[in-house]
Amino acid sequence: MAAVDRIELEADLELVRAATHTAETYARGDNHTVAAAARAKDGRIITGLNVYHFTGGPCAELVVLGAAAAQGAYELEAIVAVADGGRGIVPPCGRCRQVLFDYFPDLTVLVGTAEEPRALPVAELLPESYVWADHQ
Numbered sequence: 849m850a851a852v853d854r855i856e857l858e859a860d861l862e863l864v865r866a867a868t869h870t871a872e873t874y875a876r877g878d879n880h881t882v883a884a885a886a887r888a889k890d891g892r893i894i895t896g897l898n899v900y901h902f903t904g905g906p907c908a909e910l911v912v913l914g915a916a917a918a919q920g921a922y923e924l925e926a927i928v929a930v931a932d933g934g935r936g937i938v939p940p941c942g943r944c945r946q947v948l949f950d951y952f953p954d955l956t957v958l959v960g961t962a963e964e965p966r967a968l969p970v971a972e973l974l975p976e977s978y979v980w981a982d983h984q
C-alpha cells in the first residue's frame with residue numbers, strides 16, 4: 849500500500865471512529881439513532897446526530913452539514929454515518945445522496961464496514977443524477 853493510500857485510510861478510519869464514538873456515546877432512544885462525521889478540507893471533524901421525526905426529521909448527514917456551516921466549515925471532503933448499537937456504517941439514503949451531491953459534488957462517502965470502509969465519490973452513489981443547479 850502506498851504511503852498516500854495509508855494516510856487516506858487512516859484519515860477515513862479516524863472519521864469512522866468519530867462517528868462511532870458519537871453514535872455510541874450520545875445516541876438516545878428513538879430520536880437520535882445515527883451519527884455522522886464529516887471531515888472539512890482544513891482537517892476539522894464535525895459530528896452530528898439524526899433528528900428523527902415522523903414529519904421527516906433530518907438524517908445525521910444533513911445535521912452535520914448545518915453543524916459544519918455553523919462552525920465556518922463550508923468545504924467538506926468526506927462523510928460517514930454510523931448507526932447506534934454496534935450496527936456499523938450506514939450508507940446515505942436517497943435524499944441525503946442528492947443533498948450531498950448538490951452541496952459537495954467532489955465529496956467522498958464512506959460505505960462498507962467500520963473496519964474496512966470503502967471511499968466512494970458521491971457521484972457514484974447517484975448515477976444519472978438530477979443536477980438541481982441545471983434547472984434553475
Ligand SMILES: [Zn+2]
Pocket residue numbers: 907908909940941942943944945
Ligand atoms: Zn438520509
